[in-house]
Amino acid sequence: MAAVQANKDMEDQSQVEVGTDALFVGVYDGHKGDAASIYIIDHIFTELLRMIQQNNNSMNEIILRQVVDQMETGFNEFARISFEQHHEVQKSFVSSGCLICIIWKGTLFVANVGDSRAILGSQKGIGKRLVVKQMVSDHSFLNPDIKQEFTELHPDYNNRSRYHSIEVKGLIETSRCIGYAYMKNALFTKRRSFEIPLSEVVTPPFTRPLLSSQPEVFSRVLSDSDRFIIFGSGGFWKLISNEKAARVVNTSPRDxxxxxxxxxxxxxxAGKRRIKYRDLIEIPKSNCISGNNGNQNYGFRSAYHDDITVIVVYLDQRPYREGVTPKINSYAGYDYAVQQSEFTNFYNNANV
Structure with missing residues (x-):
C-alpha cells in the first residue's frame, strides 16, 4: 500500500483487511473534504461482514450493492442531521468514491462508485502473455460514455446546460458518488434555511437527483492464471494507464x-508541468487549486496531482496454498499501524 497527500487534508482513505480465507480491499476517494471517505472507512467493512453473516456466511453481488447503498443512506442521513440540528451545510457538499473488493473463498467480487479503478493482471497462453482487465467502470466525466449516460438520465430539460454547469464549475468530476446530498435530495434545496453557496449553484429548480450512487459490480472465480490486482484512486489513474501500471508490477520486485x-x-x-520530482515534493499541500480568477495556483501540490492511493495484491499465495496461513490483520493506507481486523470477531461469531 502507498498513499500520497496533495490536499491540505488527506481526502483519500483506504484499508486492507486480511482474513484466514478472505481478503477485503477498500479505496475511498474523498471530494471537497474527508468527511464522506472517513464515514465509509468507519462503517463499510463491519456492515459488509454483518450482511455476509446474515446470508449464512455466503457472499454474492447483491450484498455488494446493498452495502454501498447503506453507505449512501447513512452518510446522507448524517448530512441531514448536521443541517437540521446543527445548521451545518458543509456535509451536503462533500462526497467520496467507493471502490471495494472482497475475495471470498476463491471468488473475486468488486464494486465501484466514482473514478477509482481496479485492474486484474493475468498471464495466459504458452508464452505467459500479460493480459490486463479493468474489472469495473470508472464514472469520470472525462469518459464519453459517462457524459452520454448523464444526459440520458435527464431527458426532460436542457441537460447540456446542466452538465455544462457541473463540469465548468468543477463541482464534481464523477457522475456517481457517495454523498453530495445537495445534488441528490430535494430536502436540501427546497428548505429556505438551506443556503446554497454561489460556487455550488446548478441550474434550478431541483427536479430529480443529478448524481447516482449505483455501483458497477463484477465477480469471477479466480484461476491459476490470475497474478495480481492493482487498486488505485482517481488521482493515480489520471496519471498512469492500466497497461503501464500492470507492466511495472509484472516486471518489478514486489518489495x-x-x-x-x-x-x-x-x-x-511533475513532468506535465515541466518540473522535476525533487521539486514537486517540496511544494506545500493545499485544499484549493484555484485562485480568484479561476486559474490554477501552481504554488500548491494539488495543481500537479490529486491525493493518490495505490494498493497491489498478489494472488499466487492465497490462503491454504503452499502452507500459507495469513495473519488476521487490518491495514490503513495512510497509517503505518497494524491493527486487529474485524474478521476476528466475524470468525469467532461464526464458530459459536
Whole structure:
C-alpha cells in the first residue's frame, strides 16, 4: 500500500483487511473534504461482514450493492442531521468514491462508485502473455460514455446546460458518488434555511437527483492464471494507464511496489508541468487549486496531482496454498499501524 497527500487534508482513505480465507480491499476517494471517505472507512467493512453473516456466511453481488447503498443512506442521513440540528451545510457538499473488493473463498467480487479503478493482471497462453482487465467502470466525466449516460438520465430539460454547469464549475468530476446530498435530495434545496453557496449553484429548480450512487459490480472465480490486482484512486489513474501500471508490477520486485507506482505517478504529474520530482515534493499541500480568477495556483501540490492511493495484491499465495496461513490483520493506507481486523470477531461469531 502507498498513499500520497496533495490536499491540505488527506481526502483519500483506504484499508486492507486480511482474513484466514478472505481478503477485503477498500479505496475511498474523498471530494471537497474527508468527511464522506472517513464515514465509509468507519462503517463499510463491519456492515459488509454483518450482511455476509446474515446470508449464512455466503457472499454474492447483491450484498455488494446493498452495502454501498447503506453507505449512501447513512452518510446522507448524517448530512441531514448536521443541517437540521446543527445548521451545518458543509456535509451536503462533500462526497467520496467507493471502490471495494472482497475475495471470498476463491471468488473475486468488486464494486465501484466514482473514478477509482481496479485492474486484474493475468498471464495466459504458452508464452505467459500479460493480459490486463479493468474489472469495473470508472464514472469520470472525462469518459464519453459517462457524459452520454448523464444526459440520458435527464431527458426532460436542457441537460447540456446542466452538465455544462457541473463540469465548468468543477463541482464534481464523477457522475456517481457517495454523498453530495445537495445534488441528490430535494430536502436540501427546497428548505429556505438551506443556503446554497454561489460556487455550488446548478441550474434550478431541483427536479430529480443529478448524481447516482449505483455501483458497477463484477465477480469471477479466480484461476491459476490470475497474478495480481492493482487498486488505485482517481488521482493515480489520471496519471498512469492500466497497461503501464500492470507492466511495472509484472516486471518489478514486489518489495515496495505500491510506493514505486505512486512515485511514477508523481514523476508524471511533475513532468506535465515541466518540473522535476525533487521539486514537486517540496511544494506545500493545499485544499484549493484555484485562485480568484479561476486559474490554477501552481504554488500548491494539488495543481500537479490529486491525493493518490495505490494498493497491489498478489494472488499466487492465497490462503491454504503452499502452507500459507495469513495473519488476521487490518491495514490503513495512510497509517503505518497494524491493527486487529474485524474478521476476528466475524470468525469467532461464526464458530459459536
Amino acid at each position: 515496495r511496489i505500491a510506493e514505486r507506482l505512486a512515485m511514477l505517478a508523481l514523476e508524471k504529474g
